[in-house]
Amino acid sequence: MERVRERRARDLYDRARQAWEAQDTRLVLRLCKEAAKLDPSFTAPYELISKAQEEGQPASSNAFSHPESAAKTTFDRAFEANGANTPPTPEPSFSGAPEKFFAYSEHPIFAEDRLFETFHDSGSIVASFREISASIEEREQLLSLKRTSLAESIDAIVRPLSALFTELAAAYVPRIEGSNAFFESLWQHVCRILVDDLAYFERRGSIEATLQNHQELEMYWALETRGFFTTQVDPSVVANLRASLAPIMASIEEKARQGLDSREHLSVNQIPREITAYLNRYFEQQGINRAVRGTRREAASVSGFALELSVPNAGWWQSGYATLGHSNELCSYFHTDEGRDFYKAILYLSDVERAEFGATGYIPSTFAARRERLPWIVGRAICSIDRSLYPDLNEGDRLSSLRAFRQHFMMLPEYLRENSHWGFDAIDALPIAKTIAEREEKLLGKAGRCIVFDGSRLVHRGGLVKQGQRWALQIIFGVNKQNVAPLYSRLPALFKGGASE
Ligand SMILES: [Fe+2]
Numbered sequence: 001m002e003r004v005r006e007r008r009a010r011d012l013y014d015r016a017r018q019a020w021e022a023q024d025t026r027l028v029l030r031l032c033k034e035a036a037k038l039d040p041s042f043t044a045p046y047e048l049i050s051k052a053q054e055e056g057q058p059a060s061s062n063a064f065s066h067p068e069s070a071a072k073t074t075f076d077r078a079f080e081a082n083g084a085n086t087p088p089t090p091e092p093s094f095s096g097a098p099e100k101f102f103a104y105s106e107h108p109i110f111a112e113d114r115l116f117e118t119f120h121d122s123g124s125i126v127a128s129f130r131e132i133s134a135s136i137e138e139r140e141q142l143l144s145l146k147r148t149s150l151a152e153s154i155d156a157i158v159r160p161l162s163a164l165f166t167e168l169a170a171a172y173v174p175r176i177e178g179s180n181a182f183f184e185s186l187w188q189h190v191c192r193i194l195v196d197d198l199a200y201f202e203r204r205g206s207i208e209a210t211l212q213n214h215q216e217l218e219m220y221w222a223l224e225t226r227g228f229f230t231t232q233v234d235p236s237v238v239a240n241l242r243a244s245l246a247p248i249m250a251s252i253e254e255k256a257r258q259g260l261d262s263r264e265h266l267s268v269n270q271i272p273r274e275i276t277a278y279l280n281r282y283f284e285q286q287g288i289n290r291a292v293r294g295t296r297r298e299a300a301s302v303s304g305f306a307l308e309l310s311v312p313n314a315g316w317w318q319s320g321y322a323t324l325g326h327s328n329e330l331c332s333y334f335h336t337d338e339g340r341d342f343y344k345a346i347l348y349l350s351d352v353e354r355a356e357f358g359a360t361g362y363i364p365s366t367f368a369a370r371r372e373r374l375p376w377i378v379g380r381a382i383c384s385i386d387r388s389l390y391p392d393l394n395e396g397d398r399l400s401s402l403r404a405f406r407q408h409f410m411m412l413p414e415y416l417r418e419n420s421h422w423g424f425d426a427i428d429a430l431p432i433a434k435t436i437a438e439r440e441e442k443l444l445g446k447a448g449r450c451i452v453f454d455g456s457r458l459v460h461r462g463g464l465v466k467q468g469q470r471w472a473l474q475i476i477f478g479v480n481k482q483n484v485a486p487l488y489s490r491l492p493a494l495f496k497g498g499a500s501e
Pocket residue numbers: 335336337455460
């Protein structure tokens with residue numbers, strides 16, 4: 001099914017290219033819109049042309065040959081970069097979203113608690129969740145095109161969604177201990193992430209990035225269609241960074257010597273401003289910032305980074321299922337990040353020429369996978385569930401390793417059972433685990449090797465050191481998010497009077 005969608009999207013895009021050459025802008029717009037509906041990789045051309053048209057550029061097309069045209073600077077070159085007659089071909093995606101690699105109702109550990117299936121006998125609530133999911137996706141487009149406001153969109157989604165969550169939760173009270181508190185916590189994070197997601201789409205289109213040369217165009221287009229690009233940072237820049245960061249590296253190494261090997265101990269994100277500014281200047285010179293701006297269509301630059309040391313046996317990336325007799329060697333820590341707009345870079349400060357040295361891994365085909373919006377939000381919210389709801393949870397343990405949490409999770413319909421950090425649940429006993437792991441690519445190379453990627457869609461992991469050690473920077477591209485804050489106050493609690501039961 002997914003393959004058919006992709007083929008159809010590519011076909012539409014091919015026809016858009018021909019229509020573009022024939023200077024039929026209206027047809028280009030229609031075809032790109034259709035292609036974007038089928039495959040998100042094609043959203044960019046649609047937005048660009050649509051914007052050009054809204055701004056009153058002629059429908060039959062000199063818009064695209066005008067040197068100052070925004071559509072010309074990105075859309076035209078995007079085509080050129082991919083060959084005269086060949087439309088860009090996205091990586092083949094897995095069938096279905098990566099979060100659906102496996103069904104939790106068939107998971108060897110989760111399957112014993114099929115609570116939704118026990119307490120709900122109708123598919124109607126799932127149909128309603130699907131409708132809301134579709135309307136979130138529609139709002140993304142409308143916000144990008146400035147045809148609705150953020151506040152109106154939030155209200156339109158939150159009201160029916162709140163009613164559905166309340167209805168869903170009602171079936172479990174008082175039969176499942178702690179169910180209301182779980183739903184209240186989940187709801188708060190679902191709302192927060194929904195606001196963040198839609199705020200990103202409202203900001204999109206606030207700038208049109210100017211790309212200055214072919215190399216920048218290639219980086220931009222790789223981010224746009226594959227979700228990542230790799231590059232090599234100049235050795236002199238790596239040497240300067242290492243020299244400036246030497247005192248912090250020494251303090252982290254001292255902690256490692258003392259056996260303090262949690263991620264928090266071995267990473268520092270309070271970096272002197274001048275070092276961040278230095279890295280930002282380099283990224284600006286190299287066009288890396290412009291490539292990121294081109295994809296996000298909002299102002300973005302390096303706003304900070306974390307310096308991380310990864311050492312063997314740190315153990316934070318274990319799933320916690322060992323006590324239940326399951327290993328998780330193949331897929332451990334595969335995940336996507338919480339922010340829908342989360343572009344970041346990993347830059348090695350030490351040589352990482354073998355996978356065992358903690359190489360960053362990623363699965364290219366996951367970027368273009370179709371994602372249902374509401375399950376995608378739930379999958380990220382689930383990682384932020386209030387841990388204090390589970391007093392039996394030991395520090396550092398994963399929520400899923402605890403039966404009480406698994407039961408709560410299984411109160412959700414299969415449609416919503418997602419976890420953005422699903423790699424921890426993809427135990428080796430699942431037949432799909434090997435297939436997924438085989439599709440992983442590793443970022444290998446000398447110090448200076450760097451990957452820039454969309455952490456929200458490209459499944460990735462890194463720092464799982466088996467041998468040696470890895471020094472890396474985790475670099476954040478910051479943006480101005482002032483449009484988000486006023487909206488949090490609009491979000492209602494799920495249950496009147498809080499989460500008590
Ligand atoms: Fe990540």
